[in-house]
Each structure stands twice: as C-alpha cells, then as structure tokens.
Amino acid sequence: MIKYKHEPFTDFSVEENKQAYLEALNKVESQLGADYPLIIGGERITTEDKIVSYNPAKKTEVIGSVSKASKDLAEKAMQEADKAFKSWKKVKPEIRADVLFKAATIIRRRKHEFSAWLTKEAGKPWNEADADTAEAIDFLEYYGRQMLEMKDGRKVESRPNEYNRYDYIPLGIGIVISPWNFPFAIMAGTTVAAVVTGNTVLLKPASTTPVVAYKFIEVLEEAGLPKGVVNFVPGSGAEVGDYLVDHPKTRFISFTGSRDVGLRINERASKLSPGQIWIKRVIAEMGGKDTIVVDKDADLELAAQSIVKSAFGFSGQKCSACSRVVIVKDVYDQVVNRVEELTNALTIGDPTDNANFMATVIDAAAFKKISEYIEIGKTEGRLVAGGTADDSVGYFVHPTVFADVNPEARIMKEEIFGPVVAITKADTFEEAIDIANNTEYGLTGAVITNDRMNLEYAREEFHVGNLYFNRGCTGAIVGYQPFGGFNMSGTDSKAGGPDYLTLHMQAKTTSETF
Ligand SMILES: NC(=O)c1ccc[n+]([C@@H]2O[C@H](COP(=O)([O-])OP(=O)(O)OC[C@H]3O[C@@H](n4cnc5c(N)ncnc54)[C@H](O)[C@@H]3O)[C@@H](O)[C@H]2O)c1
Numbered sequence: 001m002i003k004y005k006h007e008p009f010t011d012f013s014v015e016e017n018k019q020a021y022l023e024a025l026n027k028v029e030s031q032l033g034a035d036y037p038l039i040i041g042g043e044r045i046t047t048e049d050k051i052v053s054y055n056p057a058k059k060t061e062v063i064g065s066v067s068k069a070s071k072d073l074a075e076k077a078m079q080e081a082d083k084a085f086k087s088w089k090k091v092k093p094e095i096r097a098d099v100l101f102k103a104a105t106i107i108r109r110r111k112h113e114f115s116a117w118l119t120k121e122a123g124k125p126w127n128e129a130d131a132d133t134a135e136a137i138d139f140l141e142y143y144g145r146q147m148l149e150m151k152d153g154r155k156v157e158s159r160p161n162e163y164n165r166y167d168y169i170p171l172g173i174g175i176v177i178s179p180w181n182f183p184f185a186i187m188a189g190t191t192v193a194a195v196v197t198g199n200t201v202l203l204k205p206a207s208t209t210p211v212v213a214y215k216f217i218e219v220l221e222e223a224g225l226p227k228g229v230v231n232f233v234p235g236s237g238a239e240v241g242d243y244l245v246d247h248p249k250t251r252f253i254s255f256t257g258s259r260d261v262g263l264r265i266n267e268r269a270s271k272l273s274p275g276q277i278w279i280k281r282v283i284a285e286m287g288g289k290d291t292i293v294v295d296k297d298a299d300l301e302l303a304a305q306s307i308v309k310s311a312f313g314f315s316g317q318k319c320s321a322c323s324r325v326v327i328v329k330d331v332y333d334q335v336v337n338r339v340e341e342l343t344n345a346l347t348i349g350d351p352t353d354n355a356n357f358m359a360t361v362i363d364a365a366a367f368k369k370i371s372e373y374i375e376i377g378k379t380e381g382r383l384v385a386g387g388t389a390d391d392s393v394g395y396f397v398h399p400t401v402f403a404d405v406n407p408e409a410r411i412m413k414e415e416i417f418g419p420v421v422a423i424t425k426a427d428t429f430e431e432a433i434d435i436a437n438n439t440e441y442g443l444t445g446a447v448i449t450n451d452r453m454n455l456e457y458a459r460e461e462f463h464v465g466n467l468y469f470n471r472g473c474t475g476a477i478v479g480y481q482p483f484g485g486f487n488m489s490g491t492d493s494k495a496g497g498p499d500y501l502t503l504h505m506q507a508k509t510t511s512e513t514f
Pocket residue numbers: 177178179180181182186204205206207236237238240241242245256257258259261262264265285286287288318319320415417443483484485489490
C-alpha cells in the first residue's frame with residue numbers, strides 16, 4: 001500500500017492543464033439541464049417535485065433538476081439502509097476500504113470534470129474547484145487507510161489464562177447532511193467515513209448543489225458499493241431533514257452546516273422517539289468567525305496577502321474564512337493600506353474564466369444577507385474597499401473591507417459567510433488575542449509574527465480548533481491539518497484526522513478466560 005500523500009493541486013499556468021479544464025467545462029456545459037433521480041436501495045426513483053440547481057454566476061442557467069424526497073420516500077430509504085446494514089456491517093474492512101480506493105482512482109481520472117461541475121454549480125473559480133476535488137480524493141485515500149489501521153481494534157492487556165480484545169464495530173444507520181460550500185469534499189468525506197466504518201447512509205446534500213452529489217453516488221456504484229449502503233435523498237431540510245433526524249432507526253447524524261441548523265439537529269436528536277433504543281450520536285461541524293492577528297514584529301506583506309486570500313477566496317464562503325482581523329497599533333495603518341490595495345486589485349467575474357480570482361456568492365438569499373451586512377458595516381466601520389454588489393446576471397458581491405471597527409460590533413461577531421472582512425486595532429499582542437477569542441465560535445485563526453514568544457503565547461491562548469502561524473487561516477489538508485472547531489463551531493470532530501473514524505463506530509471489549 002502506497003503511503004498516504006495529499007493530492008497535488010493543478011498548476012493552471014501549464015497550457016496542457018488549462019486546455020484540459022476548458023475541455024471539462026465544455027463537457028459539463030453540454031450536460032446541463034438534465035434530470036437526476038433519487039437513489040434508494042439502488043433503485044432510481046423520479047418524483048414530480050424537483051430541486052432545481054442553478055448556476056450562481058448566470059442566475060437563469062439550470063445545472064440540473066433533481067428529484068426531491070418526500071417523507072414517504074425518506075422512510076423507504078430508511079428501510080433500505082436498515083436492510084443493507086445487515087450485510088454491509090459484515091463485509092470485511094479491507095473490502096470496504098477498497099471501494100474508497102477505487103472511487104478515488106475513478107475521480108482522479110475525471111478530476112477536471114468534477115471540478116468543472118463545481119465551477120458551474122457552486123460558482124467555484126478553477127483553483128478553488130480543483131482544491132475541493134483534491135480534498136474529496138484525499139478523504140477517500142485517507143479514510144480507507146485509517147480503516148485498515150483500525151480493523152483489528154486497539155491493543156489492550158491480557159493476564160495469564162485470559163484473552164482480551166478491543167474491537168471497533170459499526171453503529172448503524174447514519175444521516176449525512178452536507179453543505180453547499182464544499183459540495184464535493186465535505187459531502188464525499190462525511191459519507192465515506194460512515195461507509196468505510198461499516199454503516200449505511202442516507203445522504204441529504206445541500207439543495208443548491210445536489211448534482212455533484214449525484215455524480216459522486218454514481219462513482220461509488222462504479223467502485224462496487226452495494227445497493228442500499230448509500231441512499232441519495234435530497235430534500236427540504238425542514239421536512240426530510242427533521243424526519244430523518246427524529247427517526248428512531250437513526251443511529252447517528254453527521255452534519256456540516258450553520259450553527260442554527262446544527263443546534264436544532266442536536267436538540268432534536270437528543271429527544272427519544274418511540275421505539276428508539278440508543279442515544280443518537282451527533283457529529284456537528286458548524287460556523288466560524290475566524291481571525292487573523294497581526295503583530296507589530298511581522299512580515300507585513302505576508303500579513304496583507306494572507307488576509308486578502310483568506311477573506312476573499314471563494315468569496316469568503318468558507319467556515320474557515322478570515323472575516324475579522326486584529327492588528328497591533330504600531331503597524332495598523334500600513335497593513336490596512338496594503339489590504340486595501342490588494343483588495344482593489346482583485347479580479348471578479350464568471351468563474352469559468354480563470355482570469356477571475358473571485359466569482360459570486362451562492363444564491364439570492366446569500367446575496368441579500370451579505371448585502372444587508374454590508375449596510376450594517378457602513379454604520380459600524382470605515383469602508384475601505386468594495387461595499388457594492390450586483391445581481392443583474394449572477395450573485396456578485398464585491399470584496400469588502402471595513403476598518404476601525406469596534407470589537408463588539410455585529411460585523412465583528414456574527415458569521416456573514418461572504419466576502420466581507422472587518423478590521424480592528426489592538427494596543428498589544430495580548431489584547432489582540434483577547435479580541436480574537438471574543439466570539440462564540442472557535443474554528444480557525446492565524447497569527448502573523450516573527451516573535452517566537454508571541455507565537456507560543458498564541459499556541460496556548462488563542463482558542464480555536466485550527467490555529468495557523470505565518471500563513472492564512474483557510475486550506476486545511478486532509479491528514480496534515482485535521483479540521484474542526486471549538487465552542488459554537490461544533491463538536492471538534494476533526495475531519496481528516498486520526499480520530500475521525502472512531503466517531504462512526506462503537507468499541508466492544510471481549511474478555512475470554514481459558
Ligand atoms: N465547520 C465546518 O467544517 C464547516 C464546513 C463547511 C461549512 N460550514 C458552515 O456551513 C454553513 C454554510 O452552509 P449551509 O448554508 O449549507 O448551511 P445550512 O445549515 O443552511 O445547511 C446545511 C445542510 O443542512 C440542511 N438543513 C437545513 N435545515 C435542516 C433541518 N431542519 N434538518 C436537517 N437538515 C437541515 C441543508 O439542507 C443543508 O444540506 C456556514 O455556517 C459554514 O460556516 C462549516
């Protein structure tokens with residue numbers, strides 16, 4: 001077995017790679033507007049009611065129409081997942097892992113095609129789409145290998161005339177609920193973590209990005225996944241989501257999304273349904289309000305570059321995005337001025353054109369919410385860049401920077417999930433870290449400093465799940481920087497980390513006396 005190594009990113013300055021991506025975009029464009037069914041127990045089921053997926057950069061362009069699960073169909077999927085669990089849980093871990101390795105190979109062969117779907121369906125610029133696809137491959141390769149490491153359980157001690165074992169066994173039926181912002185990587189990673197550990201799954205992808213999820217289920221089928229192990233049930237969060245979360249046969253819920261929905265799921269999952277014989281396990285990865293702290297003794301160009309890239313990559317629509325900056329007063333003006341220059345130089349436009357650094361936000365609701373926050377920002381800080389938006393063709397919000405913002409301001413504390421960053425000043429490095437900690441979230445953060453003692457201070461005091469030094473705060477790599485946050489950012493489940501699979505299993509001790 002080749003040692004795990006993360007999937008390299010594509011260099012689009014190489015003409016061959018550029019041409020390959022353009023060809024993939026053409027291929028995807030020729031397939032737009034198709035109908036996609038539900039997949040329940042391997043059966044394709046088409047419903048009258050549809051979720052229509054649109055291109056956020058061309059509002060009226062239909063990416064695809066996906067059948068929408070009702071409660072009855074969700075119940076049918078639950079029965080199929082229950083049936084499939086009886087056999088899938090007995091399939092050897094090595095065989096389950098092989099399905100993941102084969103799926104990774106299939107995706108690697110069609111890498112640009114998958115990324116092109118992300119460009120069209122989620123509005124991802126080329127490099128962002130490429131990173132999303134690479135991360136999906138990484139999850140498959142990494143979790144497959146993790147399962148092989150855990151297949152014989154963990155070592156425990158035995159005494160004379162005694163044989164003790166500690167084995168991991170699957171949990172049961174998992175509900176996987178995924179977000180639209182990493183519509184491939186997070187959807188695929190959360191699904192296959194559940195599958196490789198021997199569980200069966202009902203996958204409810206985000207309603208704005210169901211087509212790429214369907215394409216992934218096709219890959220799993222091609223890789224040999226038996227019918228009913230993953231059931232594809234897109235639907236309304238409120239209707240199908242609640243029904244599945246409440247269901248007595250649901251053993252665990254793997255959710256990635258907003259704080260409010262995560263808390264709702266956590267609360268509902270804690271209530272016992274008639275016939276339920278376990279405590280449901282909830283894995284919840286939620287929002288962020290992530291800070292970059294700039295010290296007085298720092299590489300200021302690195303600081304400004306890191307802020308702009310982390311704030312505006314994929315239009316700030318990452319839970320890890322830098323949405324607040326705290327700068328020590330000595331270098332405040334210099335950094336703010338450079339952030340302004342860099343922001344004004346960003347190129348914005350349709351993501352199919354690789355010349356554009358940034359494209360749209362995901363849909364009309366996001367456009368409205370972010371535009372409202374920009375208006376709030378105008379009353380809470382000094383507008384330094386951006387502040388405008390245009391939804392005439394697609395949902396374009398211009399990269400926006402507010403300076404001189406009070407640490408208690410709304411734009412400093414609430415997750416905006418768009419290309420808006422708020423900057424504030426601190427007297428000292430210690431005060432900067434206090435301000436950085438001053439939110440209910442605790443997902444990512446970064447510190448830019450050349451002062452070793454201040455780095456060590458931040459290592460202890462900056463309370464976030466993913467803390468980065470002298471770089472931006474986005475872009476965790478599977479197996480290298482396991483990802484997940486503290487406080488209202490979720491259950492710190494650390495996707496892409498060595499403990500992640502254990503969340504999908506239960507440990508069984510057996511002790512035999514001879
Ligand atoms: N911590 C992480 O790893 C991580 C990663 C990506 C995104 N996020 C967070 O996700 C959010 C953006 O994603 P989003 O807009 O898709 O989030 P969202 O919470 O609106 O939706 C996430 C998923 O939950 C579903 N859903 C909605 N209501 C539901 C209900 N009542 N029951 C069950 N499911 C329901 C949605 O249909 C979707 O599939 C941001 O807050 C971002 O920070 C966190």
